[in-house]
Amino acid sequence: MKGKITFYKELCLLTYRNKRRQTRKYLICCLLLVIPGLIKVAIAEDQQAELRKQALTVFTSLRADTIAPQGSSLAQISLGRVLFFDKRISASGKISCAICHQPEFYGSMDTSLDAGNPAPSRNVQTVLNASLNFANNWYGDQTSVENQALTSLVSESGLGHASQASAIAKIKAIPTYRKLFSAAFPNNPDPVTPQNWAVAIGAFERTLITPSPFDDYLAGDDQAISVEAKIGLSRFMGIGCIACHNGVGIGGGSYQKFGIWEDYWRVTSSGQIDKGRFNLTHDENDLYVFRVADLRNVKMTPPYFHDGSVQTLPQAVRIMGRIQLRKTLSDEDVKYIVAFLGTLTGKLPDIFSPP
Ligand code: HEC
Ligand code: HEC
CATH class of the missing domain: 1.10.760.10 (Cytochrome c-like domain)
Structure with missing residues (x-):
């Protein structure tokens, strides 16, 4: 914030520094630039705080200090x-x-x-x-x-x-x-x-847990994720992805139908039609119902969906918008959401290697 005000002052100085008797103009300039600047900065910070506040109602930060001890030796x-x-x-x-x-x-x-x-x-x-x-x-x-x-x-x-x-x-x-x-x-x-x-x-x-930049962001570090990722987070929440992808795993917390608005296999070009939980329960309500995918590290684990029918993450995001929410995502939406999903990539635990 201080940096931004200095920047606005600097602009006025630059314009009027070397011109005598322009102190008044310099002051007016400061009023015109610094005050809206202040307001702008305040708004930006407010928005930042609001975005995190909203995110914290939906997601749970996963950090070493929030992981419950598991009691195994x-x-x-x-x-x-x-x-x-x-x-x-x-x-x-x-x-x-x-x-x-x-x-x-x-x-x-x-x-x-x-x-x-x-x-x-x-x-x-x-x-x-x-x-x-x-x-x-x-x-x-x-x-x-x-x-x-x-x-x-x-x-x-x-x-x-x-x-x-x-x-x-x-x-x-x-x-x-x-x-x-x-x-x-x-x-x-x-x-x-x-x-x-x-x-x-x-x-x-249970030791294979990967806290990510998004967790640092949730914990209060504004610099942990990029502006693009923040816009993506905002759209991910606004568009409605969080109806299913929420909680500590950004998913993995409920059973949902895959293909609410359209048959999934027509959009994914799946070779075979998997009836999902219906195969277990033989209950019509479970037709094409799957456990919601958790999205941690999703950028690193192509291909996508239960049958691996979709190769890239942008494609998977677009399909989700279309068949789960009946929304046509713009290229920009997809780009930002993919940037957000990238912040869910954590560091591989050292223990995840051959002994
Ligand atoms: C031949 C490949 C293969 C091998 C070997 C294999 N898995 Fe898997 N694993 C899969 C597949 C495929 C799935 C998804 C299963 C499904 O839904 O039908 C899966 C799912 C899982 C999951 C569930 C992940 C989640 O998000 O719910 C865990 C945990 C897991 N495997 C652990 C293991 C362990 C432990 C072993 C060794 C004992 C093992 N797997 C061996 C292919 C394999
Ligand atoms: C109504 C629930 C619901 C909504 C809303 C939803 N999803 Fe999903 N999502 C699922 C389910 C269920 C799966 C698993 C589908 C399958 O492969 O069987 C999934 C899978 C995914 C996958 C693939 C993960 C993988 O590892 O293969 C991505 C990526 C994804 N969702 C992103 C999104 C995005 C982005 C949005 C918002 C545009 C969204 N989802 C909205 C339920 C939902």
Whole structure:
């Protein structure tokens, strides 16, 4: 603010400095420039404060000091990390969680790479911040990352075991795991169990949290995000994206129909029509209903939507406006909203790397 006033004064000086007997003009100039300048600055600051105030009613800042302690031990977290990156424990011996949830792709997968594995049934979601979602997977059919880990043991989009028992047998056959499980679950005489596997994987995943510049902004740092991103934030709220994308994950907190105003597959050119939660419940109300995507790190995890049918973020944003809100977004809207979404990219946690 002080800087801006100085700037306006400077303008007057520049015009009248070297001209004698123009003090009056200089003063008038100051009145004309500095006072509106003051007002302008005050308004700008007011708007800034108002924007953040509104944002704080919709989103929750995610910072180290706002993350609840999780109560799992370091031994459990490091066991989870080892398991996450270990291919030997899969049915084929060729797959680990990290094959599909790669650190270099922000916990998602480079779909252009065919690792010679069965293609995942749906677009790979990131494991980053997954523990913040109210339910997991596109259908939201798992109530926690621990439950999700249990199903990962036996699912095709996972380690591919025929049963939990065969998975556990494979883990037990690797001598180091007896030690690691005993250290992680010291009071347990036979600690290699599906439940403890889930606890360890969950403990690790709960550390994969990525605070971003947007969180710094919410916490009060005006400089943390660009002016474009602030305009994008304002439009994201004004246009109505926040009806579904809100809370700490900027989404991930409810089930919603994908394609409220138009059939999604006509706009995304999806190859197959996925009926969403209807496939679980056989309730008409669940037709094409999915868990709302959380948008943290979304810029880093193309392609988009449950079937990966859309390649770029601007395209995904435009489609959302059209089929969720019946709004045709201008190029400018899209540009600013994408700038805002870019501020949701956090730093990869150091622990998200092979042990
Ligand atoms: C073959 C690829 C593949 C492997 C291997 C794999 N996943 Fe996934 N993962 C996926 C796909 C695809 C989804 C989306 C599943 C769905 O909705 O059908 C997913 C979803 C998830 C989610 C939910 C994220 C969210 O936002 O709700 C978590 C957590 C997760 N996986 C953890 C794991 C863990 C832990 C392992 C190892 C035990 C693992 N995955 C192995 C492909 C894979
Ligand atoms: C009525 C609820 C609703 C509204 C409003 C909404 N979305 Fe979504 N959004 C969803 C759902 C549900 C999904 C997951 C769709 C799927 O792939 O099955 C999603 C997915 C996305 C994705 C893809 C994420 C990914 O990882 O693939 C982006 C990006 C997105 N939304 C941005 C927006 C923007 C920007 C707006 C406002 C213009 C918006 N959304 C409005 C419900 C909504």
